[in-house]
Amino acid sequence: MSDRQLLHLLQLSNPMLPVGAYSxxxxxxxxxxxxxIGDREQLYSWLEQELRYGSIRTETAVMVRAYQSKRQEAREKEELIYWNEWFSAVRETKELRQQSWQMGQSLLKLLVSLEPDLAAIAKDIGNPCNYPIAFGIGAANWQIDIEATAIGYLQSWTTNLIGAGVKLIPLGQTTAQHILQDISAPLLMAKTKILTLTDEELGSCGWGLTIASMAHETQYTRLFRS
Incomplete structure (x- = not known):
């Protein structure tokens, strides 16, 4: 991977990317x-289980398929539309679907402003565009290595949730960095598995995430968006 491609990957996976992930x-x-979840060990355990069995695996696998679709010009439009609609259909809750749509539209709009040639693809996909679809399009357009792209996607997701844990539990910044370092091995294992998943294997069993997502909007007070 060239230096420029590495910089593009860092840009895509940066927590400061203006897509609203922090909210x-x-x-x-x-x-x-x-x-x-109330301490470092419990947060780590939750993240590890999500990387092993949760919907983030399916989400990242869809990102990989969007990446591959963008590289296959003959069926680019059909494939991207298919996977965008498929992912909208399998999101566990309305809240998670709306999150993916909001972040995806924000990222796609940003990508078009940076790379105007992507305007045609954005028009083909239409509104809404899911976040993993937009991320895959951006990575493929900048010709970033697919394995590195998957790592960047998973790292971005992990960093965002650790950041939420820092505010909510709360945890110290040093503790957060320890979790981030400790989770690297499960993250890399998840990356390897995700890249080998067939279409028939896409799916997850994350009842805890589904219930937590549905219950979030009825909490008495909230720091984060549903």
Whole structure:
């Protein structure tokens, strides 16, 4: 991977990317309120289980398919539309779907402003565009290595939830960095598995995430968006 491609990957996976990721906790706020997650070890365990079995695996696998679709010009439009609609259909809750749509539209708009040639693809996909679709399009357009792209996507997701944990539990910044370092091995294992998943294997069993997401909007007070 060239230096320029590395810089593009860092740009895409940066927590400061203006897509609003920092405003979501993906149910973590409810889990903290219910005292299911209340310390470093419990947050780490939740993240590890999500990387092993949760919907982030399916989400990243869809991002990989969007990346591959963008590289296959013959069926680019059909494939991108298919996977965008498929992912909208399998989101566990309305809240998670709306999060993906909001972040996806924000990222796609940003990508078009940076790379005007992507305007035609954005028009083909239409509104709404899911976040993993937009991320895959951006990475493929900048010709970033697919394995590195998957790592960047998972790292961005992990960093965002650890950041939410820092505010909610709360945790110190040093503790957060320890979690981020410790989670690297499960993250890399998840990346390897995700890249080998067939279409028939796409799916997850994350009842905890689904329940937490649905319960979040009815909490008495909230720091994060539903």
């Amino acid at each position: 979501y906790s993906e149910g973590l706020e409810y889990l903290v309120e219910q005292k299911i």
